[in-house]
Amino acid sequence: MPPALPVLTAELLQDPAITALAGRRVVAFAGIASPEKFFGPLRREGAVVVATRPFPDHHPYTARELDQLLRHARDQHAIPVTTPKDAVRLPPSIRDQVTVIGVGLRWHEPGQIDQLLERAVAAPPSAVP
Numbered sequence: 001m002p003p004a005l006p007v008l009t010a011e012l013l014q015d016p017a018i019t020a021l022a023g024r025r026v027v028a029f030a031g032i033a034s035p036e037k038f039f040g041p042l043r044r045e046g047a048v049v050v051a052t053r054p055f056p057d058h059h060p061y062t063a064r065e066l067d068q069l070l071r072h073a074r075d076q077h078a079i080p081v082t083t084p085k086d087a088v089r090l091p092p093s094i095r096d097q098v099t100v101i102g103v104g105l106r107w108h109e110p111g112q113i114d115q116l117l118e119r120a121v122a123a124p125p126s127a128v129p
Contacts, residue, residue: 008112010105014041018101022046025078026099029069031059031086038083042101050076059089066094 018041025048030038035054043049051072055061073080084102087095107113 006116009108013104013106015102018045024048025050025076026081027051027069027073027076027078028081029053029055030083031055031057032083033057050078061089070097
């Protein structure tokens with residue numbers, strides 16, 4: 001990385017809603033780059049993950065896939081669970097049947113973000129070729 005490039009550090013924080021899944025059966029699905037980063041925290045927070053279904057990043061869900069996922073969750077007496085990134089690609093009628101669990105960030109030095117944004121806003125626009 002270039003030495004002048006600012007480095008901001010943070011830690012991921014689970015959505016507090018994840019605690020409501022402790023002891024509950026879930027079928028988790030995710031079309032993100034690293035699906036295990038979604039599945040693992042569900043397990044660590046006590047959800048009973050009866051099935052996981054990883055999809056490729058940015059996967060466009062088909063009606064058949066969604067029907068299979070919902071049917072499998074019903075058959076397993078489980079809650080279908082996904083990420084916010086996946087939820088936006090679900091039809092509204094399906095989205096209402098799926099629990100969405102996201103993550104947030106806690107910046108180690110939040111003041112650095114403000115400084116970086118202030119510099120970016122104050123900088124003159126770069127020339128467009």
